[in-house]
Amino acid sequence: MTTPSQPVTAMTPSRAHVAPRRLTFVLLGVVTAALGACRSESGEAKHQEPAQKAAAAPVPAQEPPTELHGVGGIEGEQAAYDQSRQPAKFIAALGLSQGQHVADVGAGLGYFTPRLSEAVGPTGQVVATDINDEALALLRKRMSERKNVVVRKVSPDDPGLEPDKYDLILLSEVDHFFSDRVDYLNRLRPALTPTGRIAVTHLRAMRPPLVAAAQAAGYAITSEYNELPEHYLLFLQPAASR
Ligand SMILES: C[S@@+](CC[C@H](N)C(=O)[O-])C[C@H]1O[C@@H](n2cnc3c(N)ncnc32)[C@H](O)[C@@H]1O
Numbered sequence: 001m002t003t004p005s006q007p008v009t010a011m012t013p014s015r016a017h018v019a020p021r022r023l024t025f026v027l028l029g030v031v032t033a034a035l036g037a038c039r040s041e042s043g044e045a046k047h048q049e050p051a052q053k054a055a056a057a058p059v060p061a062q063e064p065p066t067e068l069h070g071v072g073g074i075e076g077e078q079a080a081y082d083q084s085r086q087p088a089k090f091i092a093a094l095g096l097s098q099g100q101h102v103a104d105v106g107a108g109l110g111y112f113t114p115r116l117s118e119a120v121g122p123t124g125q126v127v128a129t130d131i132n133d134e135a136l137a138l139l140r141k142r143m144s145e146r147k148n149v150v151v152r153k154v155s156p157d158d159p160g161l162e163p164d165k166y167d168l169i170l171l172s173e174v175d176h177f178f179s180d181r182v183d184y185l186n187r188l189r190p191a192l193t194p195t196g197r198i199a200v201t202h203l204r205a206m207r208p209p210l211v212a213a214a215q216a217a218g219y220a221i222t223s224e225y226n227e228l229p230e231h232y233l234l235f236l237q238p239a240a241s242r
Contacts, residue, residue, distance in 0.1 A: 068138070070108075071108035071130075071132055071134075071135040072107075072109050072111045072172075073109060073111050074109050074110070074142075075087050075111060075114070075115075083229070084229055084230050085111065085228075085231070086228055087111070087112060088115070089227060089228065090112065090231075090233065091112065091115040091116065091119055093225040093227070093233055094116075094168060094170070094199055096116070096119040096120055096124075096167075096168060097119075097120070098119075098120060098121035099120065099121065100119075100167040101124060101126075101127075101165050102116050102119075102120055102124070102126045102127070102170065103126075103127045103128075103129065103159070103161050103166045103168070103170065104116055104126055104127070104128040104170050104172070105129050105159060105161075105170060105171050105174055106129065106130055106131075106172065106174030106177065107128035107130050107139060107151075108130060108135050108173075109135055109138055109139060109142070110128060110139045110142055110143065111172070112170065113126060113128050113139065113142075113149060114142075114143075114146070116170070117143075117146045117148055117149050120148065121148070122147070124148055125148050125149075126146075126148060126149045126150070127149075127150045127161065128143070128149060128150070128151050128152065129151075129152045129154045129159065129160055129161075130151075130153065130154070131153070131155065131156050133153070136151060136153055139151050156177075156178075156179065157178075157179060157183070157184070158187065159184070159187050159188055159191060161188070161191035163190045164190070164191070164192075164193055164194075165191060165193065166192055166193065166196050167193055167195070167196050167197070168196065168197050168199055169188055169192065169196070169197075169198045170198075170201075171198065171199070171200045171201070172199075172200075172201050172202075173201065173202050173203075175200060175202065175206070175209075175210050176202070176206060176209075181209065181213035182213045185198070185217035185236075186218075189217075189238055192237075196237070197222065197235045198219070198237070199234070199235050200214075200232075200234055200235075200236065201228075201231050201233040201234075203230055203231060204231065204232050207232045207234075210234075214236050218239050218240065219236040219237065219238060219239055220237055220238075220239040221234050221235065221236060222235050222237045223235045
């Protein structure tokens, strides 16, 4: 298993053997579906004509299971979705310790929030942010018994995180929503502790724009985890000392 401290590596050997045409088809399917799930939040996808529906890419196994679209899922609701996201493996790959402070930016329904809460324990804290009132209300309800989780409404262009506090800032399937990825990553920097990291995960086809933005914002990719079925997971830290 690759750990967060290991260097950046390319795609795992098993994936490198996938036939290029099949890989292209699969990537097109998952990106179309991911962006479709986001569009449905604003209602655009509801007006699709039948002919367009027939031509649409196949629905992937990892489509979020909830009725409220574009806000992620809840672990345990749909086996295929859990299979895609691998929450136990994912949280282990973050390398968190008890007592740490974590921000779950764009937490949605909080797919990873309970496991983050357990990873940092009673002496740590998870601040789960979102811009969507409906998602925030559901998340608040789900997290009401967890004393180390704070659910916070933020505005789209401001992370709303305290300076010098976070050991890890998680951006899980959220960066495609930012109006300006470079600006948003720059706004996250002050919230990190001197050794703090930003973890970014999304479908593999969504990796290039994030990597370009991270470089433009002056971050280095310090490690990458390649053992998830459909998602990349990489870790960023400011390239120069602050
Ligand atoms: C696809 S969901 C991902 C939810 C969860 N992180 C996951 O991995 O399942 C994206 C979430 O990001 C939220 N979001 C979009 N833009 C945001 C922003 N600028 N700041 C914070 N949250 C944002 C959306 O409301 C939505 O709940």
